[in-house]
Amino acid sequence: MSEHVNDIEYQNKPNNNGKAIIGMVLLIIGGLLLVRQFSYFLIPGWIWEWPTWLIVAGLYIGAKHNYRRSIWFILVFIGLAGTLNNAIPGLHIGNLIWPGMIIMIGLWIILRRNHSGANRNKWEKQWEQKWEYKWQQKWDKHYHTPIDPQPQTPADDETSGNIPPVNPNARPITGDDFLDATSIFGGVKKTILSKNFRGGDITNIFGGAEIDLTQADIDGKVVLDITQLFGGTKIIVPPHWQVISNLSAVFAGVDDKRLRKVGAGDNNKILVLEGVSIFAGVEIRTF
Template identity: 35%
Template sequence: MNSYNRHPDNRSNGILGGVVVLIIGVAFLLRKLDLHLPHWVFSWPMLLILIGFIMGLKNKFQGAGWFILTFIGTIFLINDILPFSWQLQRFFWPIVLIVIGVVMIGRSASRNRRYNDIIAGSSSTASPEDFLQSTTIFSGTNKVVLSKNFKGGNVTTMFGGTELNFMQADIQGEVILDVTTMFGSIELVVPSHWDVKIDVNTVFGGIEDKRMVVPASVDKVLVLRGSCTFGGVELKSF
């Protein structure tokens, strides 16, 4: 049985976590050495920037997770670095929402072009209904996927929750589902015989597979890609 069906590949996430812990340890060591470094070097906004940079480096600076983390850290760090205060914190949420909106529009446009290319190059049975586009912000989404020729899609959840049920859906071969969650959760109800490969970066979050243990089908592979920041992704079956 393919091990991906039950356990995500934590090797890359383990390296990422190790690098973060190493950086924190080095920062504490430098602080204890009294080298008179600027106080903001050891601040939590700097930690967010470092984590965002490492995530971006690992993913060749693709996706939105690394950028949002770096942006949040930068906003809170500016006032500590500048000799005067711009009080940027009061503009924090409007700016964050604007940035998230721009990133989501860009990602959706890019993925729509990719899915149209897939439809054009595939059999005549493929249709837009075979692709999933789900965006949840400050709310909740509950959807049952019925496509018998599911081709993949994009799921974005921020400050909310998304529940997707694939028990009545079917896939052929390998399909990719891009997931991005920040301060939220994504619950996927997936048939237990699907082989699930997980390639999701987690930062202060987690991924858990609660499905029943059965032999995985090599002809039905669901690949999860993306990022999980201050949130969680859960897989289960009925």
């Protein structure tokens, strides 16, 4: 119970690093705009073009997420290519930007699939069970002495390997427990029916996704990772769920259109939205 409460408190903490980064970006932009008003300083025109803003957005996203999300590198790469094309006369690489961007997005999606949804959760669970079981064995060996030790039988030798004990109350994982929605120049509409929903990933590149969770159920905190560029996501949740947004939005926003009711939501059903949204929006609704 205390662990669950700590999770809620952690998610509700303000992200001071993100606010500091936004403040620094605004200071730099304001300073450049102020300097531009004086004729004593010559600021090249290409610094105000869209590639520069892509670089700023990429660095902001990377710094906020400790450079763990590869989307920041894609934005910086595209921004640098466009900036070089505008800053250096005779360097014609503008026609290569779009093909290069499509190739990089494709590689990113392919490499990302092995670390998303059920595969990522399964790997994390196996790692956690392995180390918890290992440290439990060490603790029992050094600090726990049985009152009446029993002789070990051959059957015990066979079953006393490095396999962690099976939890009899664990519910089996089904294909609907994890969401993996990818939309590129199109749209995806999914209805989740799982009563053991564990989160997932939504990726929109010039596309949209509509996820209906009204018939689903969760236990504790569930993370939904959203990555979208020039797209949009609509999420429909049950009215008693709590929704916490930790999204990094660049020229985008999260619009919570749920009906406000008296009283707080269920503390045991928390949906956390994480990820990056660039020139795209996220809409949260309930029926």
